[in-house]
Amino acid sequence: SVQKIAAMPDDSGCNSIPEKIAMYKAVLDAMKPEERWDPMLFDTPSPERNGRALRIREESGYTETQLNQYFYEFDTMRDLLSRLGSGKSMDEVTRGMAMDRVEKLGEGRSRSARRRLDKNIRAPKKAEWLTM
Numbered sequence: 222s223v224q225k226i227a228a229m230p231d232d233s234g235c236n237s238i239p240e241k242i243a244m245y246k247a248v249l250d251a252m253k254p255e256e257r258w259d260p261m262l263f264d265t266p267s268p269e270r271n272g273r274a275l276r277i278r279e280e281s282g283y284t285e286t287q288l289n290q291y292f293y294e295f296d297t298m299r300d301l302l303s304r305l306g307s308g309k310s311m312d313e314v315t316r317g318m319a320m321d322r323v324e325k326l327g328e329g330r331s332r333s334a335r336r337r338l339d340k341n342i343r344a345p346k347k348a349e350w351l352t353m
Contacts, residue, residue, distance in 0.1 A: 244283065248291050251280035260299075263292055 235241040249257060256262055256273060263270055278288055297318070304314040327335040 244281075244287065244291065247281040248277060248283065248288065251277045260295065 235244055256277075262273065274285070274288060278285060281288070283291075300318065301314060304317065305311065309317075
C-alpha cells in the first residue's frame with residue numbers, strides 16, 4: 222500500500238506522506254522556474270549544477286543527502302511513468318526496475334555477489350495486488 226511505501230526508510234528523513242509532500246514542496250519552491258521546467262539541469266555533474274543544488278539546499282533547509290534523495294525519487298518516478306506509458310503492466314515495470322537496480326548495485330562486485338543479488342530479485346513472486 223502507499224502508506225507502507227511511504228513508511229519505508231530512506232535518506233530523506235521523512236516518516237510520513239505529509240512530511241514527504243512538505244519536503245517536495247519546499248524543494249520545488251526553492252527552485253527557479255527554469256529549473257522546475259528543465260530537471261535535466263541537475264542530471265550532469267558540473268560547477269553550475271553544484272551551485273544550483275547549494276542554493277536549493279540553503280533555501281529549502283534540507284541537507285545534501287535529502288536533496289539527493291529527492292532527485293533519486295524524481296528520476297525513479299519519471300522512469301516508472303515512462304515505462305507504464307509504453308503499455309507495460311505495473312508488475313513488468315517494477316520487476317524491470319528492480320533488475321536495473323540489481324545491475325547497478327552489482328557493478329564492481331564479484332561474480333558470486335552478483336549472482337546472490339540476482340537470485341534474490343528473480344525469485345518467483347506473486348503480484349502484490351493479488352494478496353491484498
